[in-house]
Amino acid sequence: xxxxxxxxxxxxxxxxxxxxAAAVLEIRPDALPTLGPAIENGFYYDFDFPTPITDTDxxxxxxxxxxxxxxxxxxxxxxxxxxxxxxQFKENPYKQELIEEIVSRxxxxxxxxxxxxxxxxxxxxxxxPNKDIDPNAFKLSHIAGAYWRGNEKNKMLSRVYGLAxxxxxxLDEYIKQTEEAKKRDHKKLGKELDLFFIDEKVGKGxxxxxxxxxxxxxxxxxxxxxxxxxxxxxxxxxxxLGGEELYRTSGHLDHYSKNMYxxxxxxxxxxxxxPMACPHHIRMFQRKSWSxxxxxxxxxxxxxxxxxxxxxxLMGMIRVRKFQLTDAHVFVAPEGLKEEFKDVCRxxxxxxxxxxxxxxxxxxxSKRDPKxxxxxxxxxELWNTAESLMQxxxxxxxxxxxxxxxxxxxxxxKLDVQAKNVNGKEDTLFTAQIDFLxxxxxxxxxxxxxxxxKRPVMIHRSTIGALERTFAFLIEHYAGEFPTWLSPVQVSVxxxxxxxxxxxxxIYSTLKKHNIRTELDDSNETLGKKVRAWKISKTPxxxxxxxxxxxxxxxxxxxxxxxxxxxxxxxxxxxxxxxxSNRTY
RNA sequence: GCCACCUUAGCUCAGUUGGUUAGAGCAGCUGUUUUGUAAACAGCAGGUCCCCAGUUCGAAUCUGGGAGGUGGCUCCA
Numbered sequence: 001x002x003x004x005x006x007x008x009x010x011x012x013x014x015x016x017x018x019x020x021a022a023a024v025l026e027i028r029p030d031a032l033p034t035l036g037p038a039i040e041n042g043f044y045y046d047f048d049f050p051t052p053i054t055d056t057d058x059x060x061x062x063x064x065x066x067x068x069x070x071x072x073x074x075x076x077x078x079x080x081x082x083x084x085x086x087x088q089f090k091e092n093p094y095k096q097e098l099i100e101e102i103v104s105r106x107x108x109x110x111x112x113x114x115x116x117x118x119x120x121x122x123x124x125x126x127x128x129p130n131k132d133i134d135p136n137a138f139k140l141s142h143i144a145g146a147y148w149r150g151n152e153k154n155k156m157l158s159r160v161y162g163l164a165x166x167x168x169x170x171l172d173e174y175i176k177q178t179e180e181a182k183k184r185d186h187k188k189l190g191k192e193l194d195l196f197f198i199d200e201k202v203g204k205g206x207x208x209x210x211x212x213x214x215x216x217x218x219x220x221x222x223x224x225x226x227x228x229x230x231x232x233x234x235x236x237x238x239x240x241l242g243g244e245e246l247y248r249t250s251g252h253l254d255h256y257s258k259n260m261y262x263x264x265x266x267x268x269x270x271x272x273x274x275p276m277a278c279p280h281h282i283r284m285f286q287r288k289s290w291s292x293x294x295x296x297x298x299x300x301x302x303x304x305x306x307x308x309x310x311x312x313x314l315m316g317m318i319r320v321r322k323f324q325l326t327d328a329h330v331f332v333a334p335e336g337l338k339e340e341f342k343d344v345c346r347x348x349x350x351x352x353x354x355x356x357x358x359x360x361x362x363x364x365x366s367k368r369d370p371k372x373x374x375x376x377x378x379x380x381e382l383w384n385t386a387e388s389l390m391q392x393x394x395x396x397x398x399x400x401x402x403x404x405x406x407x408x409x410x411x412x413x414k415l416d417v418q419a420k421n422v423n424g425k426e427d428t429l430f431t432a433q434i435d436f437l438x439x440x441x442x443x444x445x446x447x448x449x450x451x452x453x454k455r456p457v458m459i460h461r462s463t464i465g466a467l468e469r470t471f472a473f474l475i476e477h478y479a480g481e482f483p484t485w486l487s488p489v490q491v492s493v494x495x496x497x498x499x500x501x502x503x504x505x506x507i508y509s510t511l512k513k514h515n516i517r518t519e520l521d522d523s524n525e526t527l528g529k530k531v532r533a534w535k536i537s538k539t540p541x542x543x544x545x546x547x548x549x550x551x552x553x554x555x556x557x558x559x560x561x562x563x564x565x566x567x568x569x570x571x572x573x574x575x576x577x578x579x580x581s582n583r584t585y
Numbered sequence: 586g587c588c589a590c591c592u593u594a595g596c597u598c599a600g601u602u603g604g605u606u607a608g609a610g611c612a613g614c615u616g617u618u619u620u621g622u623a624a625a626c627a628g629c630a631g632g633u634c635c636c637c638a639g640u641u642c643g644a645a646u647c648u649g650g651g652a653g654g655u656g657g658c659u660c661c662a
Contacts, residue, residue, distance in 0.1 A: 054590085143588075325662060
């Protein structure tokens with residue numbers, strides 16, 4: 001994760017971790033320091049505080065860091081024995097655990113000292129902190145909880161985050177940039193542009209799409225289904241409830257139950273709100289027998305899912321408890337798997353291009369960690385086959401990807417399409433997965449050329465991800481200025497005065513008849529105010545209508561980019577219809 | 586779920602050391618105005634100060650508990 005940070009910046013940031021720990025220990029001698037690395041944009045240090053630390057403590061710590069910095073002239077270090085190290089940190093069980101671990105790995109133990117502060121550390125600092133660090137180029141930013149060693153079963157520590165750059169200018173620039181980014185925040189724009197809202201009485205993580213948001217959602221649905229039809233998918237509709245046995249068979253109750261809503265008991269039968277539709281599509285497939293000639297069979301559905309995400313994980317439209325995934329399941333013969341997976345990738349790329357996302361996403365090849373026996377089903381052969389096949393397909397397509405261990409689904413490896421939100425946090429937009437397991441569990445079959453029964457492989461894949469999350473990324477990517485085809489309102493008609501109202505109504509209803517999403521501003525306001533309202537709404541086009549237009553039978557059209565033209569209604573309709581049907585900006 | 590922070594009108598925000606009837610702008614409504622490219626003028630209406638307890642003569646303000654949100658951790662589409 002930190003590999004792309006330039007070395008000197010990483011050293012600077014790591015040095016500041018030490019300096020912060022030193023300052024914290026002067027103010028709070030009872031705090032136990034644990035670990036403090038450099039990260040993107042800054043650094044952090046995790047402490048175990050016997051009494052809680054709050055935001056107001058940050059200022060004091062930062063002030064002391066700046067006071068200590070001039071006394072930090074040079075780092076010295078020495079190698080120590082395990083006994084010495086354990087003695088040095090005899091009151092700190094966290095450091096003791098680290099010492100044991102370092103020793104068991106056969107590595108050397110080193111202590112680094114600067115000023116009056118000594119820490120267990122493998123090195124990587126600036127040589128002369130007092131000269132190499134600009135005291136105005138760092139700033140403590142916030143406090144957050146973090147589990148010791150990243151494991152939720154461990155104690156939660158307090159992580160103090162700081163920002164750090166080479167110069168004050170870089171720091172200021174970064175702060176300015178993050179402020180700019182926040183203006184694109186989908187939660188903020190969603191409210192301002194009236195696209196969706198989340199009501200606490202309906203429930204957290206359960207967003208509702210407003211009329212404007214829904215107009216955009218329907219476009220996404222059409223886009224998805226058109227693309228799927230083009231790639232040979234058939235659409236199905238299945239219920240968002242499923243019986244207990246279905247999820248028992250699929251393994252979801254064993255591997256996924258903590259993310260599933262509690263079952264509904266009706267007359268002794270248990271029903272689950274589905275977290276995914278694979279079992280439904282499998283049962284759909286199994287309604288009849290299939291020949292090798294029929295494969296691949298591709299069932300697509302924009303499916304409703306309910307997943308009980310932990311409350312702290314919820315976030316706007318990006319992380320919710322009820323969402324619609326543009327999902328599909330492909331049943332393919334093993335010999336056709338690689339080619340089919342490549343086709344899936346091609347479709348995904350086409351979808352990303354269509355949404356304008358091709359430059360903001362990255363690809364992640366997510367494999368299992370064979371050591372994590374709790375998360376993944378156990379069958380080395382199937383895993384190896386699936387992973388190597390997927391890798392071959394990705395390599396043959398020359399898709400630029402990074403490999404990630406321990407990120408697979410419980411039933412198979414994934415290709416993840418990753419994107420960063422306005423806070424710089426990376427999320428999975430959607431995935432494609434190869435699955436040998438569910439065909440096994442459900443005993444899915446087709447008849448092979450020689451008349452014997454064979455087992456197909458499944459591909460789980462999404463076309464453009466969850467509509468909610470994709471919507472959020474669209475809002476942030478376009479800052480609310482959606483391409484015309486996606487815009488909730490495509491044209492605002494602005495009559496200058498009441499005199500022009502009937503002409504405006506005529507234009508308005510003609511545009512509506514041509515399926516162009518149009519709004520008529522018939523308010524009793526000045527043109528300036530109507531134009532302002534139109535600009536704020538980020539609607540692509542406005543049409544101003546006054547005496548001139550009525551006389552000449554024309555429209556004064558303005559695009560939100562500022563381009564103005566005077567055209568006839570028929571010319572405008574032709575132009576915008578083309579823009580909409582081509583799904584262009 | 587855990588850690589930190591936030592919550593006042595539909596929205597954005599004021600609100601002094603606890604002290605009459607909690608304010609403003611925008612949006613809304615009514616009227617006047619009939620407007621040529623980013624805010625006409627006037628009036629009206631709009632509040633369980635997130636909720637519940639407690640302290641106090643008196644709580645938007647202090648204390649405790651809870652809810653929701655945001656940023657992290659864990660998790661993940």
